[in-house]
Amino acid sequence: MTGYGRDDDALAALTPALREGYFAGQTVLITGAGSGLGRGLAHWAARLGANVVLCGRKVDRLEDTAAAIGRYNAQVLVHPLTIRDPEAVQDLFSAVAARFGCADIVINNAGGQFPSAAIDIPPKGWHAVIDTNLGGTWHMMQEAARRWRDAGRGGSIVNVVAVTGRGMPGVAHTAAARAGVIALSKTVAIEWAPLGIRINCVAPGLISTTGMNVYDPRAVRAMTRTNVMQRFGQIEEIADTVCFVGGNASQFMTGEVVHVDGGNQIWGDQWTIDKPDYFKVDSIDD
Numbered sequence: 001m002t003g004y005g006r007d008d009d010a011l012a013a014l015t016p017a018l019r020e021g022y023f024a025g026q027t028v029l030i031t032g033a034g035s036g037l038g039r040g041l042a043h044w045a046a047r048l049g050a051n052v053v054l055c056g057r058k059v060d061r062l063e064d065t066a067a068a069i070g071r072y073n074a075q076v077l078v079h080p081l082t083i084r085d086p087e088a089v090q091d092l093f094s095a096v097a098a099r100f101g102c103a104d105i106v107i108n109n110a111g112g113q114f115p116s117a118a119i120d121i122p123p124k125g126w127h128a129v130i131d132t133n134l135g136g137t138w139h140m141m142q143e144a145a146r147r148w149r150d151a152g153r154g155g156s157i158v159n160v161v162a163v164t165g166r167g168m169p170g171v172a173h174t175a176a177a178r179a180g181v182i183a184l185s186k187t188v189a190i191e192w193a194p195l196g197i198r199i200n201c202v203a204p205g206l207i208s209t210t211g212m213n214v215y216d217p218r219a220v221r222a223m224t225r226t227n228v229m230q231r232f233g234q235i236e237e238i239a240d241t242v243c244f245v246g247g248n249a250s251q252f253m254t255g256e257v258v259h260v261d262g263g264n265q266i267w268g269d270q271w272t273i274d275k276p277d278y279f280k281v282d283s284i285d286d
């Protein structure tokens with residue numbers, strides 16, 4: 001199984017579920033916008049009428065996304081940074097303020113991990129995953145909230161996480177980080193409600209993106225069978241949900257975790273590394 005994800009022409013040929021103009025007059029900031037889900041989200045936000053802010057570390061990929069969504073005539077700001085650096089995150093929000101005023105919707109999509117048995121994760125790898133997925137997402141959340149508070153207005157945050165309700169064998173670092181983001185989101189959904197700030201999470205199951213290239217193709221094939229629909233999810237299926245949750249269609253929703261996983265959380269036994277024989281069951285007689 002190769003050739004994961006959708007290219008720009010394929011994304012442009014699809015139609016968002018939400019009505020045209022859903023984000024009209026609003027500014028949507030997307031991290032990890034140079035690839036995969038983030039790039040799909042950039043297409044969706046632009047098509048739904050938003051001003052779009054594209055963030056990630058690699059400026060060439062962000063510029064590429066900006067060129068691709070140029071077809072929708074959206075206003076676009078490209079701002080490279082690592083979300084792991086809180087000062088860089090402050091600079092990002094200042095750049096957004098200078099160009100568009102406050103962001104209205106912040107989509108914390110940047111992140112990732114690598115497959116490894118937990119017992120073998122090196123300290124540097126542990127810190128890379130925790131500092132990106134938990135630390136970086138937190139820097140973005142806190143700075144967005146401070147800007148909204150100081151401007152005397154609210155806003156909406158969507159954190160892209162993962163399905164953490166059960167264990168995540170082979171990606172313990174990300175399980176810890178994403179569970180942390182979910183707990184953090186539920187907590188500040190309460191603290192920041194008086195500020196008019198909503199915070200929700202979207203938990204994708206296995207989605208076909210180029211991010212899958214970090215996994216053994218055999219593991220990917222097996223993982224596509226761990227949801228009750230027996231397939232990969234697609235970028236547009238996440239983009240529709242993130243835009244719904246981020247925008248006014250979900251204005252009475254906060255502190256929620258929306259799973260878009262084909263039923264993986266209720267059923268599938270998902271391993272990103274080889275499943276030990278210990279857990280293998282061939283028949284109900286075993």
Ligand SMILES: CCCCC/C=C/C(=O)SCCNC(=O)CCNC(=O)[C@H](O)C(C)(C)COP(=O)(O)OP(=O)(O)OC[C@H]1O[C@@H](n2cnc3c(N)ncnc32)[C@H](O)[C@@H]1OP(=O)(O)O
Pocket residue numbers: 111112113114115116122124125126128129132162168169171205206209211212214270271272
């Ligand atoms: C249960 C279901 C899970 C599957 C569903 C989820 C799927 C996805 O989320 S796929 C899409 C997400 N995209 C990615 O995961 C992208 C690929 N991953 C990464 O880019 C990295 O893993 C990263 C997120 C940690 C990037 O961090 P970065 O700051 O760029 O760190 P480095 O690449 O410099 O690495 C630091 C350190 O981490 C260890 N390490 C990194 N990659 C691997 C690897 N493939 N295998 C083993 N160890 C790895 C390593 O210790 C690195 O240090 P050095 O050894 O000094 O390079």
Ligand SMILES: NC(=O)C1=CN([C@@H]2O[C@H](COP(=O)(O)OP(=O)(O)OC[C@H]3O[C@@H](n4cnc5c(N)ncnc54)[C@H](OP(=O)(O)O)[C@@H]3O)[C@@H](O)[C@H]2O)C=CC1
Pocket residue numbers: 031032033034035036037038055056057058059061081082083084109110111112113132136160161162163203204205206207208209210211212
């Ligand atoms: N695909 C899937 O099955 C699933 C994905 N997810 C999550 O969804 C999100 C998007 O994943 P996907 O599109 O598949 O994978 P990608 O690897 O394509 O996207 C990850 C993005 O994060 C950006 N990024 C990584 N580190 C940083 C950083 N320190 N600062 C800023 N940006 C950073 C990368 O850009 P750059 O390298 O330029 O910085 C990249 O664009 C990730 O958080 C992922 O873990 C969750 C569950 C399942």
